[in-house]
Amino acid sequence: MLKIEHLTKTYGEKKAVDDLSLQIRRGEIYGFIGHNGAGKTTTLKAVTGILQFDEGEILIDGKSVRTSPLECKREIAYIPDNPDLYDYMTGIKYLNFIADIFAVSAADRQDRIRKYADLFELTADLAQPIAAYSHGMKQKLAIIAAWLHQPKLIIMDEPFVGLDPKASHLLKGMMREVCDEGGAIFFSTHVLEVAEKLCDKVAIIKGGKLIRSGTMEEVKGDDSLEEVFLELEDESC
Ligand SMILES: Nc1ncnc2c1ncn2[C@@H]1O[C@H](COP(=O)(O)OP(=O)(O)OP(=O)(O)O)[C@@H](O)[C@H]1O
Numbered sequence: 001m002l003k004i005e006h007l008t009k010t011y012g013e014k015k016a017v018d019d020l021s022l023q024i025r026r027g028e029i030y031g032f033i034g035h036n037g038a039g040k041t042t043t044l045k046a047v048t049g050i051l052q053f054d055e056g057e058i059l060i061d062g063k064s065v066r067t068s069p070l071e072c073k074r075e076i077a078y079i080p081d082n083p084d085l086y087d088y089m090t091g092i093k094y095l096n097f098i099a100d101i102f103a104v105s106a107a108d109r110q111d112r113i114r115k116y117a118d119l120f121e122l123t124a125d126l127a128q129p130i131a132a133y134s135h136g137m138k139q140k141l142a143i144i145a146a147w148l149h150q151p152k153l154i155i156m157d158e159p160f161v162g163l164d165p166k167a168s169h170l171l172k173g174m175m176r177e178v179c180d181e182g183g184a185i186f187f188s189t190h191v192l193e194v195a196e197k198l199c200d201k202v203a204i205i206k207g208g209k210l211i212r213s214g215t216m217e218e219v220k221g222d223d224s225l226e227e228v229f230l231e232l233e234d235e236s237c
Contacts, residue, residue, distance in 0.1 A: 001026050001153055001184040002047065007056035009042050016042040017053070018208035024153075024186055024201070027179045031199035032188040033229060039208040040188040041081060044157050047186070048078040060153060074102070077146035081157035081188075083138040087131035091122065091141050094130060095148065102149035109148060116144040119170055135162040143171060154178060156187035160194060172198055196225040204232055 002024040009017040017039040024030045032040050045051035047058055049065045049072060058065045060072040085094055092113070099109040117123040120140040130138060139162045146154055154175070160168050175185045175198065189195050195202060196216065202225070203213035211232055212219055220228045 001028075001061060002186060003057075003059040004043070004047065005057045005059075007043065007046060007053055007058065009039075009046055009051065009053040015208050017046070017205075019056075020205065020208070020210045021056075022203050022210060022213055024184050026152075026182050026184055028200045029175055029179055029185045029198055030187075031195040031202040032186065032205065033190070033192065033195055033202060033225075034188075034205035035233060038205045040205060041157055042208075043205070044078070044155050044186070044188060047155055048076060049073060050078070074149075075151060076153045076155060077149070077151040079139075079142050079146050079154070079156040079159055081161070083135070083142040085130050085138055085141060088129060090129055091117075091126040091133070094141065095126070095145055098145040099148050104149050112148055113144065116147055120144065120167055136164060136167065139163055140167055143174075147174065152183045154183065154185050154187075156185070158189060159187055160189065160191060168194075192224075192226045192229060196220070204229060206233065 004020060004022050007017050007020045008015065020039070020043060032043070034040050042051065046053045047065065049069045060075055063071050065072045089097065095113050096109065104112075117126055120143070122137065122140050122144070125133065125137060130141065133141065139159070143159070159171060163171065178185060199216055201213070201215050202219050204211050204219070216225070219225070
């Protein structure tokens with residue numbers, strides 16, 4: 001579903017991502033963990049096509065994000081770490097705007113908006129301008145928007161930040177559902193307990209380099225993910 005090959009991205013002199021390769025298959029929830037400034041957001045943005053990169057290749061379902069950006073964007077959804085949506089739009093206008101971009105039919109969008117807005121208890125607020133939303137409400141709206149066109153690959157940067165426990169639980173279920181239906185999820189998180197419970201596979205990045213990746217069992221063995229992560233952080237200091 002997603003193949004990242006030898007990705008390198010520099011900002012001026014700073015190598016933010018250094019020769020990173022990983023592969024995500026259909027059906028996998030793939031967690032991406034690393035310290036602040038490790039290169040997670042840079043990698044995720046490169047995958048979505050928002051950020052140009054210097055070297056390497058990124059393939060989504062076999063298509064290059066460099067040479068087939070539109071085809072790739074049709075297959076994915078991206079939820080950034082900060083849900084800066086269009087404040088002047090109402091929630092419902094924003095969802096319809098996103099549905100228009102992805103050419104979701106009137107019937108499908110109505111069903112999906114109704115379903116997810118009800119689940120996230122956001123229905124009553126959809127008529128409000130986004131400027132009046134709390135951080136968590138914006139995050140819920142961004143999640144509903146991401147699910148509207150039934151993307152094959154969902155990329156999320158710290159998706160659980162700001163969500164209440166019920167919404168977090170709901171999102172985890174929605175992530176698993178996408179994978180059960182043949183999609184894939186790639187998301188970053190600092191909450192290692194969530195990653196450990198939820199992810200099929202995990203990659204650990206440090207200073208732009210991938211230092212460990214594999215199935216959760218391969219990466220953590222009999223230890224907790226937190227223990228392994230902290231050990232790896234210390235080791236390569
Ligand atoms: N626009 C930019 N210009 C210059 N340097 C940048 C820019 N964006 C990120 N960086 C640098 O690239 C490195 C990787 O940043 P990135 O945002 O990818 O890290 P991250 O793992 O997502 O961190 P966090 O967990 O804090 O969100 C950092 O050293 C950061 O300072």
